[in-house]
Amino acid sequence: xxxxxxxxxxxxxxxxxxxxxxxxxxxxxxxxxxxxxxxxxxxxxxxxxxxxxxxxxxxxxxxxxxxxxxxxxxxxxxxxxxxxxxxxxxxxxxxxxxxxxxxxxxxxxxxxxxxxxxxxxxxxxxxxxxxxxxxxxxxxxxxxxxxxxxxxxxxxxxxxxxxxxxxxxxxxxxxxxxxxxxxxxxxxxxxxxxxxxxxxxxxxxxxxxxxxxxxxxxxxxxxxxxxxxxxxxxxxxxxxxxxxxxxxxxxxxxxxxxxxxxx
Amino acid sequence: xxxxxxxxxxxxxxxxxxxxxxxxxxxxxxxxxxxxxxxxxxxxxxxxxxxxxxxxxxxxxxxxxxxxxxxxxxxxxxxxxxxxxxxxxxxxxxxxxxxxxxxxxxxxxxxxxxxxxxxxxxxxxxxxxxxxxxxxxxxxxxxxxxxxxxxxxxxxxxxxxxxxxxxxxxxxxxxxxxxxxxxxxxxxxxxxxxxxxxxxxxxxxxxxxxxxxxxxxxxxxxxxxxxxxxxxxxxxxxxxxxxx
Numbered sequence: 001x002x003x004x005x006x007x008x009x010x011x012x013x014x015x016x017x018x019x020x021x022x023x024x025x026x027x028x029x030x031x032x033x034x035x036x037x038x039x040x041x042x043x044x045x046x047x048x049x050x051x052x053x054x055x056x057x058x059x060x061x062x063x064x065x066x067x068x069x070x071x072x073x074x075x076x077x078x079x080x081x082x083x084x085x086x087x088x089x090x091x092x093x094x095x096x097x098x099x100x101x102x103x104x105x106x107x108x109x110x111x112x113x114x115x116x117x118x119x120x121x122x123x124x125x126x127x128x129x130x131x132x133x134x135x136x137x138x139x140x141x142x143x144x145x146x147x148x149x150x151x152x153x154x155x156x157x158x159x160x161x162x163x164x165x166x167x168x169x170x171x172x173x174x175x176x177x178x179x180x181x182x183x184x185x186x187x188x189x190x191x192x193x194x195x196x197x198x199x200x201x202x203x204x205x206x207x208x209x210x211x212x213x214x215x216x217x218x219x220x221x222x223x224x225x226x227x228x229x230x231x232x233x234x235x236x237x238x239x240x241x242x243x244x245x246x247x248x249x250x251x252x253x254x255x256x257x258x259x260x261x262x263x
Numbered sequence: 264x265x266x267x268x269x270x271x272x273x274x275x276x277x278x279x280x281x282x283x284x285x286x287x288x289x290x291x292x293x294x295x296x297x298x299x300x301x302x303x304x305x306x307x308x309x310x311x312x313x314x315x316x317x318x319x320x321x322x323x324x325x326x327x328x329x330x331x332x333x334x335x336x337x338x339x340x341x342x343x344x345x346x347x348x349x350x351x352x353x354x355x356x357x358x359x360x361x362x363x364x365x366x367x368x369x370x371x372x373x374x375x376x377x378x379x380x381x382x383x384x385x386x387x388x389x390x391x392x393x394x395x396x397x398x399x400x401x402x403x404x405x406x407x408x409x410x411x412x413x414x415x416x417x418x419x420x421x422x423x424x425x426x427x428x429x430x431x432x433x434x435x436x437x438x439x440x441x442x443x444x445x446x447x448x449x450x451x452x453x454x455x456x457x458x459x460x461x462x463x464x465x466x467x468x469x470x471x472x473x474x475x476x477x478x479x480x481x482x483x484x485x486x487x488x489x490x491x492x493x494x495x496x497x498x499x500x501x502x503x504x505x506x507x
Contacts, residue, residue: 155349155351156353158312158340159347159353160366160370161340161341162340162341162345162346162347163346163370163418164341164342164344164418165366165370166341166370169370178356
């Protein structure tokens with residue numbers, strides 16, 4: 001009896017979360033979808049999104065994996081503080097991230113004026129899209145990879161060192177393979193976040209078709225003229241996100257079983 | 264048991280509230296390090312390995328000085344060549360048995376891939392060559408123990424440190440592995456230290472028992488010496504609990 005009260009309360013929220021997604025699919029016909037996907041904004045935006053998110057995710061993994069290993073193994077207050085600061089991009093509003101990026105890398109930004117005082121700027125370029133995506137998504141990767149590295153048995157690392165293994169050898173041959181499922185899952189989550197990036201891109205890179213207009217920006221633009229196109233794009237993104245979610249869950253679940261049933 | 268490669272340690276170290284004040288010479292013996300919980304057994308191993316820094320003193324294996332605070336000598340963990348086998352053996356779960364050994368050998372011989380015959384010989388020495396292609400999680404406790412020892416000895420270490428080598432085994436395997444360890448360790452010419460809480464291990468495997476209490480060595484000697492003249496209530500309890 002009392003449990004049913006909890007069930008009803010929970011069901012209200014679950015229904016609220018599910019309904020918009022259901023509406024997205026339920027109100028579209030196949031014909032709507034195919035005509036929506038032929039909208040001229042779609043393919044340039046898709047191409048740009050694939051390109052920029054691939055680059056930003058690659059950078060996040062390449063630089064974020066060593067960073068995560070340092071955070072997972074280093075001790076001291078400094079690294080605890082650093083870890084917290086690295087999560088700031090996750091919690092600040094995307095619009096604020098956009099302003100912050102402008103102030104750092106914009107025409108008169110902190111970094112820009114130091115690097116090229118004669119005035120140069122990457123704002124409103126495809127590079128700016130990559131930077132915006134990297135800024136908002138890399139923290140997700142670092143967070144996931146750090147917790148994956150923390151689960152690596154420290155005795156394994158210690159024993160590897162007693163054999164004379166160098167820090168790089170321990171990292172590449174022991175730590176990374178053992179943390180691989182977490183690293184892959186983190187990369188997938190980070191990529192999904194980059195793919196959905198909207199606010200920071202809009203403010204820092206603008207909304208230029210073919211150059212900075214990624215899928216979320218194309219949806220926003222299409223909405224003004226053609227709701228069907230916006231809906232078709234949205235459905236596409238939801239399918240990608242769902243696939244990714246299933247993949248991440250399977251990877252993390254597989255990681256628990258994989259050492260028990262080796263090849 | 265050549266007298267040429269003894270472990271000699273004389274140092275003072277602090278780890279949290281524990282103060283270690285150690286004077287120890289292996290003198291060709293296989294040492295069992297025993298003592299109550301919190302006496303500093305694991306910390307002593309950690310100090311030998313170089314994880315716990317030493318405030319003053321000297322650690323030497325054979326004629327190789329590992330630490331000397333007076334001359335400022337400090338050989339880092341990765342260059343000490345002290346083989347360490349932790350309680351759960353720490354076999355690399357993502358590598359096969361032979362790759363576990365290959366990793367160790369390649370790590371010690373800077374970037375050189377070990378010959379398959381050398382890997383096989385290292386496994387053969389502990390009678391586990393037939394396990395070469397298996398993965399650690401498919402091995403029994405006793406097999407893991409042998410593979411871990413084979414891997415540890417494959418790098419030709421200066422000394423061997425075992426932390427509770429039998430604690431992870433069930434009661435039935437424990438006896439045979441214990442006898443196996445006595446056989447194997449008895450043939451080694453490098454100093455060997457075994458941390459254990461089990462009187463039977465100390466009696467069977469070691470040739471000398473070192474009692475550590477509150478960071479200090481309170482007694483050392485053979486089993487019968489400890490049994491006839493226990494220097495502390497702990498030793499008295501320890502030797503009597505092994506009498507069947």
